Amino acid sequence: MTVQTWQAFVIALWVALVESRVLFGGATTTLRFTPMMTGMVAGLVLGNLSKAMMIVAAIQLIYMGVFSPGGQMPSEPAIAAAVAVPVALLGGLKPAAAVAVAVPVGLLGAYLYQFRLFLNTFVVHLTDKYAEKLNDRGLTLSIIWIPVLVGFALFLPFMFVTLKFGVPVISAFVKSNSGTLIFHILTVIGGGLASIGIALTVYVIGKKNYIPFFLLAYFMTVMFTKLNITMVTYAIIGSILAFIYVLGKNEAAKLAAKNNNSSDDEF
Amino acid sequence: MTVQTWQAFVIALWVALVESRVLFGGATTTLRFTPMMTGMVAGLVLGNLSKAMMIVAAIQLIYMGVFSPGGQMPSEPAIAAAVAVPVALLGGLKPAAAVAVAVPVGLLGAYLYQFRLFLNTFVVHLTDKYAEKLNDRGLTLSIIWIPVLVGFALFLPFMFVTLKFGVPVISAFVKSNSGTLIFHILTVIGGGLASIGIALTVYVIGKKNYIPFFLLAYFMTVMFTKLNITMVTYAIIGSILAFIYVLGKNEAAKLAAKNNNSSDDEF
Amino acid sequence: MTVQTWQAFVIALWVALVESRVLFGGATTTLRFTPMMTGMVAGLVLGNLSKAMMIVAAIQLIYMGVFSPGGQMPSEPAIAAAVAVPVALLGGLKPAAAVAVAVPVGLLGAYLYQFRLFLNTFVVHLTDKYAEKLNDRGLTLSIIWIPVLVGFALFLPFMFVTLKFGVPVISAFVKSNSGTLIFHILTVIGGGLASIGIALTVYVIGKKNYIPFFLLAYFMTVMFTKLNITMVTYAIIGSILAFIYVLGKNEAAKLAAKNNNSSDDEF
Amino acid sequence: MDKEISTQKPVAKGAPEKVTNRDIFRAWIRFYFADEIPHSFDRYIAPALMWALMPILRKLYKDEDQLKAAYKRHLLFFNTQISWGGGVLTGIMASLEQTRAQETYENKELTITDDLIYNTKAGLMGALAGIGDSIDSGTVQYIFIAIALPWAQQGSAIGAIFPFVAFSVYQVLIGWYFARTGFKLGRKAATDIVGGSQMQGIIEGLSILGLFMMGILAANYVKVTSSLQWTLSGKKFELQEILNTVLPGLLPLVVVGGVYFYFVKRGLKVTRALIGLTVILGVLAAIGIL
Amino acid sequence: MDKEISTQKPVAKGAPEKVTNRDIFRAWIRFYFADEIPHSFDRYIAPALMWALMPILRKLYKDEDQLKAAYKRHLLFFNTQISWGGGVLTGIMASLEQTRAQETYENKELTITDDLIYNTKAGLMGALAGIGDSIDSGTVQYIFIAIALPWAQQGSAIGAIFPFVAFSVYQVLIGWYFARTGFKLGRKAATDIVGGSQMQGIIEGLSILGLFMMGILAANYVKVTSSLQWTLSGKKFELQEILNTVLPGLLPLVVVGGVYFYFVKRGLKVTRALIGLTVILGVLAAIGIL
Amino acid sequence: MDKEISTQKPVAKGAPEKVTNRDIFRAWIRFYFADEIPHSFDRYIAPALMWALMPILRKLYKDEDQLKAAYKRHLLFFNTQISWGGGVLTGIMASLEQTRAQETYENKELTITDDLIYNTKAGLMGALAGIGDSIDSGTVQYIFIAIALPWAQQGSAIGAIFPFVAFSVYQVLIGWYFARTGFKLGRKAATDIVGGSQMQGIIEGLSILGLFMMGILAANYVKVTSSLQWTLSGKKFELQEILNTVLPGLLPLVVVGGVYFYFVKRGLKVTRALIGLTVILGVLAAIGIL
Numbered sequence A, B, C: 001m002t003v004q005t006w007q008a009f010v011i012a013l014w015v016a017l018v019e020s021r022v023l024f025g026g027a028t029t030t031l032r033f034t035p036m037m038t039g040m041v042a043g044l045v046l047g048n049l050s051k052a053m054m055i056v057a058a059i060q061l062i063y064m065g066v067f068s069p070g071g072q073m074p075s076e077p078a079i080a081a082a083v084a085v086p087v088a089l090l091g092g093l094k095p096a097a098a099v100a101v102a103v104p105v106g107l108l109g110a111y112l113y114q115f116r117l118f119l120n121t122f123v124v125h126l127t128d129k130y131a132e133k134l135n136d137r138g139l140t141l142s143i144i145w146i147p148v149l150v151g152f153a154l155f156l157p158f159m160f161v162t163l164k165f166g167v168p169v170i171s172a173f174v175k176s177n178s179g180t181l182i183f184h185i186l187t188v189i190g191g192g193l194a195s196i197g198i199a200l201t202v203y204v205i206g207k208k209n210y211i212p213f214f215l216l217a218y219f220m221t222v223m224f225t226k227l228n229i230t231m232v233t234y235a236i237i238g239s240i241l242a243f244i245y246v247l248g249k250n251e252a253a254k255l256a257a258k259n260n261n262s263s264d265d266e267f
Numbered sequence D, E, F: 001m002d003k004e005i006s007t008q009k010p011v012a013k014g015a016p017e018k019v020t021n022r023d024i025f026r027a028w029i030r031f032y033f034a035d036e037i038p039h040s041f042d043r044y045i046a047p048a049l050m051w052a053l054m055p056i057l058r059k060l061y062k063d064e065d066q067l068k069a070a071y072k073r074h075l076l077f078f079n080t081q082i083s084w085g086g087g088v089l090t091g092i093m094a095s096l097e098q099t100r101a102q103e104t105y106e107n108k109e110l111t112i113t114d115d116l117i118y119n120t121k122a123g124l125m126g127a128l129a130g131i132g133d134s135i136d137s138g139t140v141q142y143i144f145i146a147i148a149l150p151w152a153q154q155g156s157a158i159g160a161i162f163p164f165v166a167f168s169v170y171q172v173l174i175g176w177y178f179a180r181t182g183f184k185l186g187r188k189a190a191t192d193i194v195g196g197s198q199m200q201g202i203i204e205g206l207s208i209l210g211l212f213m214m215g216i217l218a219a220n221y222v223k224v225t226s227s228l229q230w231t232l233s234g235k236k237f238e239l240q241e242i243l244n245t246v247l248p249g250l251l252p253l254v255v256v257g258g259v260y261f262y263f264v265k266r267g268l269k270v271t272r273a274l275i276g277l278t279v280i281l282g283v284l285a286a287i288g289i290l
């Protein structure tokens, strides 16, 4: 009924690889945003792949659409799955019950990831130094390996301890606390944090005059919720509006130039 | 089964205060646009506050959203309530039946209010005269007190007579005529008159070139009826469109100036 | 159970008149786009007007909205009716069953009509020649009578043979093949061909810069399918957008001119 | 309207007193009180604005002719919504009059001409009415009512008192805020309007928004449908149903458009429009078309 | 109306005769009659327009070479919808030709050049087709049909006759109105087009509207969906369903876009596009993709 | 940002080597690999871009000071989405650096200034992030997942492996395409940006689109609702319900707007915003408002 040491270690290692983003680089996007692969690994390690897949499919459903605009995510699905799948497999929970475990763990995981970004803040000073010295090996060290190490130092022990000793505790905790205030608070925070990444991107785009287009899109989406319009459709509508705006501007300027010339001619 | 003299007088006085708009100034907006306070006063005077509130709540429901853009209102809810609540209280009608009384009375009341505006047309000549003489007391007289008096002269006797002698008549009339042509005609007129205030405001805004924005809003509302979009949402959409239009215009003009300068430089 | 010679001839004549477009000129629009009149004629000829009208009404329902932007139509309803109504009348089919006959015949008819356009391509060389010689009679001949003759040569024998000898064959064929691949292919082609006329018109309008307005309209329609917005409403929305675009452009140019003048004044 | 620029330089009689924030508050409260008391068809609520500004005008113009002119300036046609329009314009008018009084007194060339004052007022009043009506009367008021309605349904007087008090307090407060903002803005705007394009842009933007909101109101508020129906060979037809397949919303728009064009052609003859429309609608309803 | 200042100085072969309203009516009716009789893939309905204008051109150009040139001018590619496009352009063309004939006759410099005439025609024909098709063929026609359908369902011939007559009368009348308006407009436009931006604005606006309406038609009218489906480990997938979660309406747009780009690259080869598309769609349907 | 225009003309040390398509591929793959490994709050993923460009910069700048300056240029704040933003900008940066290196080497006046490089990067990174996030992470990724989910539900590992592999391959490929396009575009753009308005138009258009997509994301992604409810005389009120009758979507917008204005006022202090927002939301949730 408990996770064996080697099992806890292998799963923790996988999570560390994913969350330090070193496993196939950008390919970790899907590894991190979705619980599927992590669930599969947990299943392989714990010797029940098929059941693990069924559990993680249920977890995936609550994370449909989750990703990280501007660096923020409401929850960390990979971590959620790494804990919830073993809990469910060992505790013999139904897929639906695994979801109750996944949600709070995912929310906590999101903070751990943010902490990684915070720690990397210090690493970047090293990068600056190596750049000054044109030390390419040092740059690779500080840009790739130290951040990876930081990621490992953060996620490996945390996940290992959680899996080795926490599984029964979590299982009990979740059962007795679901629906309580603490869960409500975690959910609210998770739902609101996405705003940071979005605000960051708006700020970074930096064209204040064009913020009405942000608002237009926002309220269009709210107004048309019932029509289930897809994101790609919106992207096309946005492109069209952007094009028409710029076109109108350019054509007006050309028209002004033409009028200007022809009125110059009159004199 | 009839209204007593003092009761008729007090209710009529209240209506006169509301409709002459002198009761707390702009606060009469809600007093006039909604039947609630009038219903309450009628209830107090007739000694059955609780029942009166229930009746007037039913009347309020048919007047949700009623107000007076550009001076026109499809109906005068305060007058409707002042008559319908006593009729219902004394006749022991159900709230729903009170509504049948309120509708035609409200329509007639709207004409009475329009007549007030017509009479004030003459008062304003006096104002002109006093302004010419810099007679401030005279101005206050002609701007405040005479119009108030006109309002009283119009609404007090009318309401008094209606309440004192009309209640059984109205009650009978409404019962035997609802659903007939005359009611149909009143409803049609009431539904169409709002157009005058709106057309007036459009005329007063006076930017003919921008009327397409009026039409855009009109047809958007018609197209999106099923989506139940709120008025504040529309106000925001309108602000965004207005901003984008003006922004585009200014940016285009700036672009033209820039192009113009750089082409000037070339020569 | 078969069509008599004179009956086949009269119906074929009617179709030739319609499809050569000579029957009251532009009035053939409705004759060609809708099956109604053709159904009526077939009913008169076959001596069962009333039943024919019922059958053709069912056929009309599947052709609601059909017309020919830029010269393309997914199907030729008049031809469909000319065959399906006799098949149904003589075979004693129900209106619904007549539809199964109409669909494939209409699709084939569309190709016949396209062939007419192809043949007329040669006639126009004659027109060029007569224009060169200022031969007005020749022009009328080559612009009106020869194309009409072409139309007759195409539709009269085809329809006659079909009606005289084809009715039982078609009836049998349709019964045994409906729902098969060949019908599926015909339907797909019919659904896609309308694109040619539309693309042609877009091309002919020839303002590439304004194609985003095409796309805007396209995706608006897709997004708002559920709202059942009418074509006239869209036409108004389109007019408004076009007006606002041109207005904005002109106003911007004027503003630029004004700014330009006032900055000129400063120096 | 910019044709005549009155640059007469009258002799000074006395320096204009300073317009304080208290004066603005007082003017706003006076406007709030008077508002639609003097409502009439030919000037609408112009007298209310004039009466609101009276104390300020007295402080500014010590010369009788100047004062008289100022009084008359604010008796020309005026209509707007109470808190947004009334608030903003009370403030802006006070500000413009103050600058004008100063210029007059100092014998400077007038930058704040009669036309400028009236154009500013006329350029904003309609737009702000469109916005204010939809937001205040159309939304905020009915939110309060919606909240209170259940109390009324249970027979409690609070159902009537709460929306009345809440909405009144709300309007007094935002109107006051708008008046102060208008007063501040007005001072800057005064010079800006003459040459600059910023104020022009604001007026344009507000006009667009105002018209937009009137479109929303027209669609929600004007109710004209045809009740015409007929039966042909046993089949019932309803005209309104047919119209809906062509252009839903056609009839109300025709009515609004008709009244609007009447005003454009004949000027702002509200009484006539009112009577005319009543007769037309009444007749059409009577003969079964509407 | 605009009386004509005919200061005939008959030097040349013969002065152009005046184009009357009767001539316009006749030209319109001739166009209405000919319309799609000479429909062909390379000129479309150009011969119909030419044939419609023939009597007017005869009145205007007494010189043979001029007349020949005029005939040829109107045999270039032309396509439009009958009442809106045909009406307006019959009128405008008559007007432009009249001015040109006058200029030619008076030996003035030509302001109405060949290019101007063709550009006006080409600039409007597509836009007016888009508008006219959606309103006339797409809406008005089907309103009449919807009204009449119940009669047909009851077996009455009136169900067929009414929409036919009503729609025909409607089109003749509005086309006539458009032709007369076009003729009036054209006279003014003639000078305007050369320098002014007003006509330019109108053409631009109509082009936008025309393209907009084609977008509406494309979405309603082109029907291409995938019927591809497959089963993987017991789960059924439908390609169209997946596409709908990404971008509903993708396939029809791809087809329209494909044909459009074909025209852009290869010119207006309609027959080829027709055959090509038939083959492509047929094959895709046969192998189960569409 | 346009303050310093560095037009120093240093002495050449060695000619820049040519940047080949292989170099671009390598830079793109390096970027793809590094991407968010060095993610930090103050520079975000700038080190990843710098590390991606390192080999190219080595080939271009043979002078140590020049190289040092180039390294530093790409360590300034940078954030974008991996395939669209990362692809395009890897390409454009390589192109700009190449031109700059050439100019430096030939002792020409620098048209590709520090500011130009940073402004191009900053002008595009956010916009492309908005677009790329919604299309790749928000749509394409979840299409693959939706396709594979049923397999997972049946207990098959393919349900996990397929979306992982498919999405990774997809991103590598389109990123590569974008990098090459960016490289080509950049070369032309380099001169264009300085004077021309075309590139300006593209940046503006992308910014609008980027902001638009952030609006879509905000509406779909930020979830803040009030759970406040109270009972008055037996009637239950829910604040969120009332808000929905006024302005649905108000709360999430307030939160996004709040964070945005915090950044505007205080600069990009992400950690603080994160902690602050956590505390605020937590407290509001604890006391029952959210």
Ligand SMILES: OC[C@H]1O[C@H](O)[C@@H](O)[C@@H](O)[C@@H]1O
Pocket (backbone or CB within 6 Å): A068, A069, A070, A071, A072, A197, A201, F036, F044, F045, F079, F080, F081, F082, F129, F130, F133
């Ligand atoms: O929003 C752009 C970008 O921001 C951060 O770098 C991460 O969250 C990425 O996943 C995201 O694509």
Ligand SMILES: OC[C@H]1O[C@H](O)[C@@H](O)[C@@H](O)[C@@H]1O
Pocket (backbone or CB within 6 Å): B068, B069, B070, B071, B072, B197, B201, D036, D044, D045, D079, D080, D081, D082, D129, D130, D133
């Ligand atoms: O529309 C502006 C304004 O017009 C009139 O003065 C009245 O109907 C007011 O209630 C309204 O606010």
Ligand SMILES: OC[C@H]1O[C@H](O)[C@@H](O)[C@@H](O)[C@@H]1O
Pocket (backbone or CB within 6 Å): C068, C069, C070, C071, C072, C197, C201, E036, E044, E045, E079, E080, E081, E082, E129, E130, E133
């Ligand atoms: O689209 C314009 C026009 O194109 C062709 O000429 C025919 O299909 C007409 O029916 C149509 O009106």
